[in-house]
Amino acid sequence: MDEFDQRSWWTPTLDDAAWALPADLRAADPLNGRDCGWGNQMRPFVRHFSRPGEQVLDPFCGFGSTLPAAALEGRNAHRMEIDPARAQLARTRLQQHAAVAQVVVGSLADTAPVAPIDLCLNNVPYFGCRWRGDVLPGQLYASDDYASYLTGMRAVFHALRKRMRPDGVGVAMVHNVLVGGRVIPQAWDVGQSFLPCARSGCCATSALQQGWRTQAPRAIAVTNMR
Template sequence: MVPGWRAHGPQLMDALVAFGLSWIELSRHHPLQERNDAIMLFRPDAPIADVAAFVQTARRLAARLPLRWVCLVQRGGVDNADAIAQYIACARSCGASQVIFREVSRLDDAYRSNGTLRYIGEHRVGVDTLLDERMQQPWWSRWQPDGLTEGDYFWNVRLRDDAGLQVVFESAADAAMHTRHASGDLYKLVFFAMPVCVRAGMRLPMCCGNPPMDEFDQRSWWTPTLDDAAWVLLADLRAADPLNGRDCGWFNQMRPFVRHFSRPGEQVFDPFCGFGSTLPAAALEGRNAHGMEIDPARAQLARARLQQHAAVAPVVVGSLADTAPVAPLDLYLTNVPYFGWHWRGDVLLGQLYASGDYASYLTGMRAVFHALRKRMRPDGVGVAMVQNAVVGGRVIPQAWDVGRILASLFYPARAAGAVLPAPCSRVGARKRREQSQSRICADLPEQSCPAGSGAGRAVAAGMTGAGRAGSGTWKLRTLA
């Protein structure tokens, strides 16, 4: 408690308001007094340590200024979904308009080994882990995405509930910041709302005469609209499919990505063609489209759907791991196959839906994306749509793992052959920042990683909510 607050609280409050503060922050690292005291190490006689005094002060402040509660997540404090819910409830009762859960920064060996470094090593909890836990809770559906900021060493996710309370999850990596600074490169910090991290040498599709896309320019979360009735998968095509059309995508899911990441006349490719949703969507936007599908029966369904919509796009039967696309790629855009969906069709070599275990599924997925990388133009773009799945009551971190695969394979072409800062993927677990070209391709034959390869960049779009063909909100992340 500020000295003199008890005696001069109203005058101090007036002074804070008169000073023109936009908001005021209070630190509290657990709603229970004994847990908070153990973290903040209050002196025994500190009045503010008393939870009743803190709550009273917080409510008086909230009556005059926007109030933020800040919590450093850590073991022994707020370290699981239940503690998050308890903390939010306490902050809400005190009138807070925003709650920030801040990850203790990740440090590197440049820091002197001392008590602080040891404490961080023993107590740090990743906000990725907390978000994962939180997304499994029944109350998660009440929160709507409000925005996302992502840079080279800092990111946050902002959520808001129906009552207007905003909750922010923040993470930063000092080691990554030091690596950037040590490179000697000059960087210009630009704040903008596109989900794509713009870097030197990257083309900007929106600068090519395309109309601005509000759904991508204003926020990093985007909710697709339902398809027109004329575009819905016909019942006879659905009935003929081994999965009954469960994984059929929408035209309106694909068209904004086509517009945003390609130019008219360019080549758009779907390596997991399925029902061909990407192909007519690309044709409607004036792009040349072609696809590949490993299952002959599904390939025929895709051709029938293309014919239904008078769209011209070749569909090749095969897997990209052993069959080349018909032309170099400007954009690949795909919904990936899902693990654990009990494929009922013919089991062909390379059919990822029929993978017997998750490791072989990821191996097959990496082989396809590695082949994609070699077929892309130097300034090409890739978009993979994927969500985490639940198989037998167990959460399969499929979005995170596909994100890691993309992050390890795609990077700016100008960096080929150099020691690279690994593309930053917060869809999945973070990679080490320094990786050489040989390490990126360490699990594949050396001859498949020519010095000039690695063209393109990748964007992962992970959906929250119901199944792939259901409604949901998409989160966009640039991986390279």
């Protein structure tokens, strides 16, 4: 029994100060590291939705926060990052913590992970972040409009389904955003990409199994990737 079995809500704890993003890496990032995730946010999901020795993938690696969470729980972590400069920042950060990790440069829509995945766990890229890095094909931060962003997100999740084990689980962490004074319901729209989509044929799964909402509001879309 773990945190998710005991109650219907959960609040993440702050990371240990040792895992804070170093100032030099933050300064070198196009977004100044403001989208860096927490390891303690990831660990309960690793424990609940995978078993020791299984394969955990973060297709939006960023600064590599999922890796230590997976490693501390005895899982094998795989990371992908579409931006080469950010991939190098992740490698540098992980090396500083003596973590052995390969960060594959590319998008899951075009590049397959090295092993079938048991758990996909990620913080998604956010729309409207004013990306200042290289604008590469498939870079969701650089989407011209919200419709293009959602199309790109569905393409990643569609590719994910093909690369997961039959009983694999996908977890996407996302909250609604304020862009130009307008609330963008990104949490709910990304969650919808896990639902059946006969019209476009590009959604990631056949059923949204569970969802949580906290005061953020933050949505955790969790699904069997079948």
